[in-house]
Amino acid sequence: MAADTVIAPAPPAPVTSRAGLSPLARHLLLAVLALAAIVLLSMVVDPFTNVRLATVGYYLLAVAGLTVLTGLTGQVSLGHGAFMFVGAYTVALLVVYVPALPFWVDLLLAAVASGLAGALTGAAAARLTGPYLAGATLALAVGLPSVTQRFPDFLGGSNGLGFTVNSMPAGLAGTVPSTRWQAWVVWAVVLAALVLLANLTRGRVGRRLRAVRDDEVSAALAGIHVGRMKVFAFLVSAVCAGLAGGLQAFLLGTAAPGSFTPALSLSLLAAMVLGGVGSLWGALWGALALVFLQAGSEELTHALALGTDVSNNLPLAIYGLVLIGVVLAFPQGIHGIGRTLRTRLRPRRTPARTSADDEGEA
């Protein structure tokens, strides 16, 4: 802070909200535009890319949930794969055993189930901090998928449960390829959830969550129930992961323990860091990186015709290297790159104000 601004503070900018739109209207508008873009994109790409597009969608939701938890309340979870597991198996079980239910009810129940799991975990987690919390959630990621081995008849053992979801309206059957339809469904759910998340994090609740992250004593003195806030963050975050898991099951037509290894939980965390902690946009960049870096490096190893030992591990190594590179150069992740460039390019009008505006985009 320059000395002259301390002595003579700049005149305060007028207190106004952007446009006349309510936060809901603004976020809805963005979501509708995004969905239109996805629909257009899905029309021009091949079915295989449509699956990838949908994969980006559900990873985006899972990473966004993690962003709420880690970015806003500072609780680290190494176990979000476990909540995806809960969501995926809820959908799978409902499709298999209660086929009469429409798919959207399955998804809703998956959200409820993972929310319950999240609230329980959060209640335990509110008493733990830092590495202890990380350890406890990691145990969840390691332990929960093995439940399927314990009940092989009910949960399908290590092969998991396979099924088909007939969600396509009769009118579209035959004219729209199923992968395209799946991409639409996934993104519609993801964008709807993101609208809610964006409303939440932009407003007062987001501010309260950030307060808990920065200083628990001061947050309590401001009237915030710190423990309740932490459990709430876990719940919201787990619902996002559960929905993501449910969407994954929908997309793949299967729920198997092999999809929910601890490595998945770690990738989600890495994607969040790569994209930029604390910003929902960061979750998008993270999810894109998670899917396309992996795909790109797999194609690369394929093209190079390397031995299986190398080709199996190279994608992970490339992902790791990119992660290290981005974090070293841009500690705020990929989203931080844009922010840094913008503040550098923009004439120094009111530097403090621009940074806060960007904060608001989160």
Add this chain to the structure above:
Amino acid sequence: MAEPPLLRVSDVTVRFGGLTALDRVSFTAGHGEVLGVIGPNGAGKTTLFNVVCGFQQAQEGSLRWRGQVLRGHSPHRLAALGITRTLQGLGLFGHCTVLDNVMIGADRHARTGGLAGFFGLRRTAREDRALRERAMAVLADLGIDGHRDALPGALPYGLAKRVALARALVAEPDLLLLDEPAGGLSEQDMEDLGSRVRHLAESMAVVLVEHHMDLVMKVCDRVVVLDFGRVIADGTPAQVQADPAVTEAYLGAVPRA
């Protein structure tokens, strides 16, 4: 019958194992009054604040707020009661802007629940705007509205200290607890703080723990002196200064010739 004092602390005792941090401490704080709590290091001043704030439960004794005994007292309920506190040091939210810091302090004025927050209703936007206006008014009053978008870490200590005060004031408390508000302040800032505290006492009660004796003696209406967890003096600054027990606590026993 006269109205009860805002805060009445009666016979509060806190022990940490064998150590008695507070020993039957009693005092009152009333509207329009500035009460100083002083004492040598380790006398129990911060423990006393922690009891009043619910961070620490007293083993014995009671707290009364507006005549009502506070049971199951916990920190997050304070703001709703109308009590706010600044911390030793800053305790600011380091990754939130100055404005956000103060808006979080204003949170007790907000009514809408979490569900409305999910749906970003116009109502929540309007309420947010009201909180922002409150926060801006307090920031302007303290002369730091120009720094609303700065992060606290970027501010000089004296200004950051004012942000912490703004966050406590924006809740419009009836009782303001200041824990070493002058720590690390310049001569000029301390002067400003003194006159501000006097001004604040017109609309609330202020209790302050402070080491700067000249400030305490200048702004306080009454001073409570703690030593080894006991109240050894309670009176006007002049009375306390003249009390030999206080001199002894600070300087040790005066050898008698």
